[in-house]
Amino acid sequence: MRVLVTGAAGQLGREISRVFAKHDEVVALPRAGLDICNHDAVQRVTHETHPDVILNCAAYNDVDEAETDPVTAMQVNGFAVRSLATVAREVGAVLVHYSTDFVFDGETNHPYDELASPGPQSVYATSKLLGEWLACGAPRHYVLRVESLFGAGAEALDPSVRPRGSTLDRMVDAMMAGRPVRAFTDRTVSPSYVPDVAAATRALVKGKAEVGLYHCVNTGRAIWFEVAEAAATRLGCEPLLSPITTGEVQMRAARPSYCALSNDKIVAAGATMPTWEDALDRYLTARTAR
C-alpha cells in the first residue's frame, strides 16, 4: 500500500508516518514539501505518487489566532480539504481526514456520538466542520474526530526534536521540570493518545471499514484536572498542580465545556481504543524510561 501523508511534521503526522512506514510505502510531506492550499501542487504530487491512501494530517490548529485570521483557518482546514478530496477521487485513493470535538457546542452531559448535531462556537471549529463536509467529496473517505491529542514523539530523548505537543504534553513537560501546572476543572474531554490514533487509523483503512465519520478517541472521559492529577500522581508531583476554571483565563475563542466523545462506532469497526488511563500510563512510561 502506498500512503501519502500531508502535514507530516506535525505531532500526528510524524507518528502516522512512523506507524504506516512499518508496513507500507510512505511519502511523508511536511508543509515545506506540500502546501495543501496550493491546488496545483496537491494535484501534481498526488498524480506523481499515485497513493492508495491520502492521510491529511495538515491543519491550522491555533484556536485563538483563528479568530483574527479566519481566512487562513478556512483555507487550510476547509477549502484545502476540497482539493484533497478532488485528487483522491481522481486517483482512486482513500482520503483520511482528521477533525475535532470542537465541532460541538459542549452543552451536554453525556458523550457525543457521530449522529449528534454539531454546533461550532469558534472560527477554528467552523473551519474544521467545513473540512469534514468537504472531505466527503472523496468517494472513499474517513473523517476521524480526535480530541486533546497527546504523546507525539514521547520516546524522543531530546524535547527539542519532539513536535510542539499539546496541552497534556506541556503539562507533563512542566511537571517533569518541577514547574507549577494549572488544569481546568470545568472542561470534560476524551483524550486521544497519538500512537493509538495512528494504530486505529491503520486498522480502519486495512480493515476496509465502512467509510464515513468516526470518533477516534481513547475510551472514557475525564475533567482536565483529573487527567492532570493522574499524571501528577504517577510522576509523584501532586503539589505542583492547582485547579483553574476557563472563566479565569482570557481566551479569544470559546471552548466547549463538555466534549467527551463516544468511540463505540470505531471500536465496532475493528479499532482498538484502550482507556485514556491506560494510554496515559504508556505515555508516562515512555517519557520516564530514560
Ligand SMILES: NC(=O)c1ccc[n+]([C@@H]2O[C@H](COP(=O)([O-])OP(=O)(O)OC[C@H]3O[C@@H](n4cnc5c(N)ncnc54)[C@H](OP(=O)(O)O)[C@@H]3O)[C@@H](O)[C@H]2O)c1
Ligand atoms: N492537537 C490537538 O489536541 C487536536 C485536537 C483536536 C483535533 N486535532 C486535529 O488533529 C489533526 C492533527 O493535529 P496535530 O496536533 O498533529 O497538528 P499540528 O501538530 O499542529 O500539525 C499540523 C501540521 O500541519 C502543517 N500545516 C499547516 N498548514 C499547512 C498547509 N497549508 N499545508 C501543509 N501543511 C500545513 C503544520 O505545519 P507548520 O508547523 O509549519 O504550521 C503542522 O506541521 C488536525 O486535523 C487537528 O485539527 C488536533
